[in-house]
Amino acid sequence: MSVSAHSLFKCIDIFMKYEHIQQEAYEANMQLPKLNLVLFTFGNVSAVDRSLGVFAIKPSGVPYEALTPAKMVIVDFDGNVVEGSLRPSSDTKTHAVLYKHWDSIGGIVHTHSTYATAWAQSQRDIPIYGTTHADYNTVNIPCAPPMSDEMIKGDYEYETGFQIMNCFKNKGLDYKEVEMVLVGNHAPFTWGKNADKAVHNSAVLECVAQMAFLTQQINPSAPRLKDALIKKHYERKHGPDSYYGQ
Amino acid sequence: MSVSAHSLFKCIDIFMKYEHIQQEAYEANMQLPKLNLVLFTFGNVSAVDRSLGVFAIKPSGVPYEALTPAKMVIVDFDGNVVEGSLRPSSDTKTHAVLYKHWDSIGGIVHTHSTYATAWAQSQRDIPIYGTTHADYNTVNIPCAPPMSDEMIKGDYEYETGFQIMNCFKNKGLDYKEVEMVLVGNHAPFTWGKNADKAVHNSAVLECVAQMAFLTQQINPSAPRLKDALIKKHYERKHGPDSYYGQ
Amino acid sequence: MSVSAHSLFKCIDIFMKYEHIQQEAYEANMQLPKLNLVLFTFGNVSAVDRSLGVFAIKPSGVPYEALTPAKMVIVDFDGNVVEGSLRPSSDTKTHAVLYKHWDSIGGIVHTHSTYATAWAQSQRDIPIYGTTHADYNTVNIPCAPPMSDEMIKGDYEYETGFQIMNCFKNKGLDYKEVEMVLVGNHAPFTWGKNADKAVHNSAVLECVAQMAFLTQQINPSAPRLKDALIKKHYERKHGPDSYYGQ
Amino acid sequence: MSVSAHSLFKCIDIFMKYEHIQQEAYEANMQLPKLNLVLFTFGNVSAVDRSLGVFAIKPSGVPYEALTPAKMVIVDFDGNVVEGSLRPSSDTKTHAVLYKHWDSIGGIVHTHSTYATAWAQSQRDIPIYGTTHADYNTVNIPCAPPMSDEMIKGDYEYETGFQIMNCFKNKGLDYKEVEMVLVGNHAPFTWGKNADKAVHNSAVLECVAQMAFLTQQINPSAPRLKDALIKKHYERKHGPDSYYGQ
Numbered sequence: 001m002s003v004s005a006h007s008l009f010k011c012i013d014i015f016m017k018y019e020h021i022q023q024e025a026y027e028a029n030m031q032l033p034k035l036n037l038v039l040f041t042f043g044n045v046s047a048v049d050r051s052l053g054v055f056a057i058k059p060s061g062v063p064y065e066a067l068t069p070a071k072m073v074i075v076d077f078d079g080n081v082v083e084g085s086l087r088p089s090s091d092t093k094t095h096a097v098l099y100k101h102w103d104s105i106g107g108i109v110h111t112h113s114t115y116a117t118a119w120a121q122s123q124r125d126i127p128i129y130g131t132t133h134a135d136y137n138t139v140n141i142p143c144a145p146p147m148s149d150e151m152i153k154g155d156y157e158y159e160t161g162f163q164i165m166n167c168f169k170n171k172g173l174d175y176k177e178v179e180m181v182l183v184g185n186h187a188p189f190t191w192g193k194n195a196d197k198a199v200h201n202s203a204v205l206e207c208v209a210q211m212a213f214l215t216q217q218i219n220p221s222a223p224r225l226k227d228a229l230i231k232k233h234y235e236r237k238h239g240p241d242s243y244y245g246q
Numbered sequence: 247m248s249v250s251a252h253s254l255f256k257c258i259d260i261f262m263k264y265e266h267i268q269q270e271a272y273e274a275n276m277q278l279p280k281l282n283l284v285l286f287t288f289g290n291v292s293a294v295d296r297s298l299g300v301f302a303i304k305p306s307g308v309p310y311e312a313l314t315p316a317k318m319v320i321v322d323f324d325g326n327v328v329e330g331s332l333r334p335s336s337d338t339k340t341h342a343v344l345y346k347h348w349d350s351i352g353g354i355v356h357t358h359s360t361y362a363t364a365w366a367q368s369q370r371d372i373p374i375y376g377t378t379h380a381d382y383n384t385v386n387i388p389c390a391p392p393m394s395d396e397m398i399k400g401d402y403e404y405e406t407g408f409q410i411m412n413c414f415k416n417k418g419l420d421y422k423e424v425e426m427v428l429v430g431n432h433a434p435f436t437w438g439k440n441a442d443k444a445v446h447n448s449a450v451l452e453c454v455a456q457m458a459f460l461t462q463q464i465n466p467s468a469p470r471l472k473d474a475l476i477k478k479h480y481e482r483k484h485g486p487d488s489y490y491g492q
Numbered sequence: 493m494s495v496s497a498h499s500l501f502k503c504i505d506i507f508m509k510y511e512h513i514q515q516e517a518y519e520a521n522m523q524l525p526k527l528n529l530v531l532f533t534f535g536n537v538s539a540v541d542r543s544l545g546v547f548a549i550k551p552s553g554v555p556y557e558a559l560t561p562a563k564m565v566i567v568d569f570d571g572n573v574v575e576g577s578l579r580p581s582s583d584t585k586t587h588a589v590l591y592k593h594w595d596s597i598g599g600i601v602h603t604h605s606t607y608a609t610a611w612a613q614s615q616r617d618i619p620i621y622g623t624t625h626a627d628y629n630t631v632n633i634p635c636a637p638p639m640s641d642e643m644i645k646g647d648y649e650y651e652t653g654f655q656i657m658n659c660f661k662n663k664g665l666d667y668k669e670v671e672m673v674l675v676g677n678h679a680p681f682t683w684g685k686n687a688d689k690a691v692h693n694s695a696v697l698e699c700v701a702q703m704a705f706l707t708q709q710i711n712p713s714a715p716r717l718k719d720a721l722i723k724k725h726y727e728r729k730h731g732p733d734s735y736y737g738q
Numbered sequence: 739m740s741v742s743a744h745s746l747f748k749c750i751d752i753f754m755k756y757e758h759i760q761q762e763a764y765e766a767n768m769q770l771p772k773l774n775l776v777l778f779t780f781g782n783v784s785a786v787d788r789s790l791g792v793f794a795i796k797p798s799g800v801p802y803e804a805l806t807p808a809k810m811v812i813v814d815f816d817g818n819v820v821e822g823s824l825r826p827s828s829d830t831k832t833h834a835v836l837y838k839h840w841d842s843i844g845g846i847v848h849t850h851s852t853y854a855t856a857w858a859q860s861q862r863d864i865p866i867y868g869t870t871h872a873d874y875n876t877v878n879i880p881c882a883p884p885m886s887d888e889m890i891k892g893d894y895e896y897e898t899g900f901q902i903m904n905c906f907k908n909k910g911l912d913y914k915e916v917e918m919v920l921v922g923n924h925a926p927f928t929w930g931k932n933a934d935k936a937v938h939n940s941a942v943l944e945c946v947a948q949m950a951f952l953t954q955q956i957n958p959s960a961p962r963l964k965d966a967l968i969k970k971h972y973e974r975k976h977g978p979d980s981y982y983g984q
Contacts (some may be wrong), residue, residue: 118463
């Protein structure tokens with residue numbers, strides 16, 4: 001049982017190489033149950049290293065309490081496993097497509113959070129009713145239409161990524177401004193400059209989805225938020241003159 | 247106060263004989279309050295040993311915090327208590343009937359979880375609206391009609407088992423594929439290859455029931471999930487080409 | 493600073509005399525926040541000693557985390573404070589009236605629990621839709637009509653007790669069988685053979701109220717539970733042939 | 739690195755001068771997540787010292803778990819930072835305007851709590867349906883109309899304060915009696931004689947908002963609470979003849 005110094009160092013090297021995104025993906029995944037965004041394993045987070053051209057993602061079907069940073073699977077932008085002994089999330093190819101085509105995303109989250117999923121099942125955009133929504137988006141939260149049978153029967157998870165991108169193209173949306181989407185009949189995806197921000201966006205989406213549901217119940221003819229308020233609140237938090245936070 | 251070695255060994259033997267299903271049933275029962283599926287004692291789980299022809303089930307009306315593995319009652323498939331000093335769950339005969347006639351079930355759960363019970367009270371099947379549902383079932387979650395007065399006045403809990411089986415027969419469903427049912431006016435039953443999987447299914451049912459309620463509120467004309475998605479999601483998790491999990 | 497042995501013993505005697513109901517009322521009150529039945533101090537529990545003709549009740553407006561058994565106030569059936577330096581709950585006279593006229597009640601609870609209070613504000617009886625309800629009541633949970641201006645402007649809390657009793661009289665209900673009521677525009681009261689059972693009934697009422705709300709939303713024409721099931725479930729838990737519990 | 743005794747004492751002096759309101763604001767802010775009134779940093783509390791003409795307020799965008807009393811920013815009634823190295827809450831000017839013009843307020847809270855915000859988004863006053871509401875207010879909880887574009891494009895947070903005051907003026911309300919408001923399309927503000935009472939009012943508002951939502955769902959024609967009950971319950975807790983609490 002002898003190991004050459006060379007191969008040992010190489011092994012350590014690989015381990016160290018991905019440790020930062022494994023740690024980032026691990027910590028972000030562990031936030032999902034704490035924020036009540038997942039039941040069992042109904043969710044996954046990934047974190048990217050663009051200089052290496054790979055991302056770390058949750059292994060498929062592994063309970064959160066059994067996760068460790070080292071169990072995060074390393075995958076390239078074509079969905080190939082680069083490192084890791086576990087099978088990656090079944091939604092891995094959707095993450096890969098989004099990282100490949102949307103080049104400033106640092107982290108991606110998929111959940112089946114209750115209210116956001118109900119809107120996705122309803123095949124409805126979430127209307128912009130208030131400033132909580134406008135603090136994050138200037139438009140309704142888009143719901144991509146259900147996919148065609150061809151896409152579903154083809155490379156399904158890969159096509160899910162394209163369905164999201166097509167939805168943004170058709171609606172004229174910019175993924176750098178709108179960091180969340182509902183996939184019709186399925187559930188939400190969110191992203192952000194890193195995995196932690198992407199999880200933050202998932203929690204905000206669930207909150208906004210619940211408020212919009214209640215608003216429609218209380219006042220079915222509640223109007224869209226007025227343009228001046230949309231602009232004001234978005235710019236308080238984003239853009240050159242933002243003054244929220246430190 | 248002398249005890250023959252023979253009778254002592256026999257006693258230990260009986261104790262050891264059922265310990266594995268008592269432990270399994272105990273652990274599964276203790277999951278119910280953790281998953282917010284029960285108020286007080288409104289639920290019960292059983293675990294079967296088919297080689298011995300018996301199952302272990304929660305004693306009736308005993309609070310979860312007072313349960314121990316040894317308190318689980320051992321019952322045969324005709325509902326007779328085989329071992330145990332406590333009275334078994336009042337729903338024991340329903341469990342017995344299902345174990346007797348559906349021979350690949352390993353565990354059964356009954357709860358009065360809030361949203362699933364509301365659908366049962368509404369006497370409505372839970373429509374298949376999204377992929378969360380399709381990950382587990384390719385059909386609406388069936389609601390068995392309320393029982394006839396004759397069945398209710400007869401051996402009620404025993405007949406409840408037959409009501410569930412008749413519902414599956416009439417709807418052409420296979421209990422190995424659809425592992426959950428609502429009993430009209432009453433509440434849900436779920437099952438699985440073991441007690442832990444049966445509890446998992448109870449939590450999934452409650453989640454799907456809540457999402458379907460919200461979906462109907464948001465969009466009363468929300469359509470049924472398209473066939474291609476139902477097939478795709480179910481086969482991701484089940485069947486020969488499944489690729490979810492490890 | 494000398495104290496005669498006689499007066500010291502008398503003082504201890506008084507303290508000991510009520511300790512058992514103070515302890516019972518204390519423990520029952522502390523269950524309210526644990527069962528999510530109260531916000532701040534919106535609730536109170538009392539426990540009676542009929543041989544002494546008094547009950548122990550929560551002091552008014554004292555946060556649950558500051559309660560101790562000794563702070564429970566001792567009151568007679570006319571609402572007079574017998575022992576204790578704190579002011580009793582503002583609802584004390586309602587408790588007193590019910591203890592005085594309904595002579596087998598051992599404990600009373602008043603909360604503003606969310607769903608039960610919403611039904612009270614809606615001035616609607618809670619319809620009997622399922623077996624969860626029938627395990628406790630064979631009838632709709634009654635909602636007493638709002639009180640007359642005369643009763644409100646008079647001895648309000650005292651009259652609230654009569655409003656509850658009149659509601660039972662007018663509907664032909666027996667307080668020994670139906671242990672819960674909604675006071676229209678106000679909130680629920682429940683009772684039982686002791687304070688612990690009364691709290692149990694408050695939690696069951698809140699659960700049944702939520703399920704009935706959801707049932708109406710899912711199916712506005714959901715029918716009343718059939719008579720055979722009402723009878724069966726109630727008798728499983730109550731009466732000479734009950735077989736629920738140990 | 740020498741420091742004169744004089745400047746050191748002066749520095750300690752400033753530190754000590756505001757410590758009491760920093761402590762009060764800190765403790766009140768930390769109640770918001772405990773009472774489930776905020777997601778992330780969607781809320782802020784301030785506490786005033788009227789003799790000094792300043793208030794202490796949460797710094798903008800700082801997570802609750804990272805707060806300390808010393809991080810509370812000291813601001814005057816024109817919204818100028820008097821002491822503190824962090825940027826104050828983006829809603830600071832709204833607090834400043836209310837402290838300046840409503841001179842008996844001791845603490846102010848702003849949250850985006852779920853049900854209250856849904857009513858604000860619905861642009862609806864919360865109807866007075868029951869005694870839980872009447873224990874705190876004799877009127878519907880007012881919803882200020884959405885602000886004009888001019889106000890929004892001007893000094894937005896400053897104008898929000900005036901929008902609240904104008905709403906009270908137009909409806910003939912007294913801020914000393916009604917200690918809560920919804921800002922249309924935005925979210926609630928509450929106040930009280932100190933920061934702790936203001937937080938208490940935010941939690942009561944959220945509770946009343948949820949009950950009113952449910953009441954409307956159960957009975958869309960539920961009537962307004964009758965005048966005699968409004969008067970009775972409000973006076974039980976407030977005014978010269980109140981008898982609630984110690």
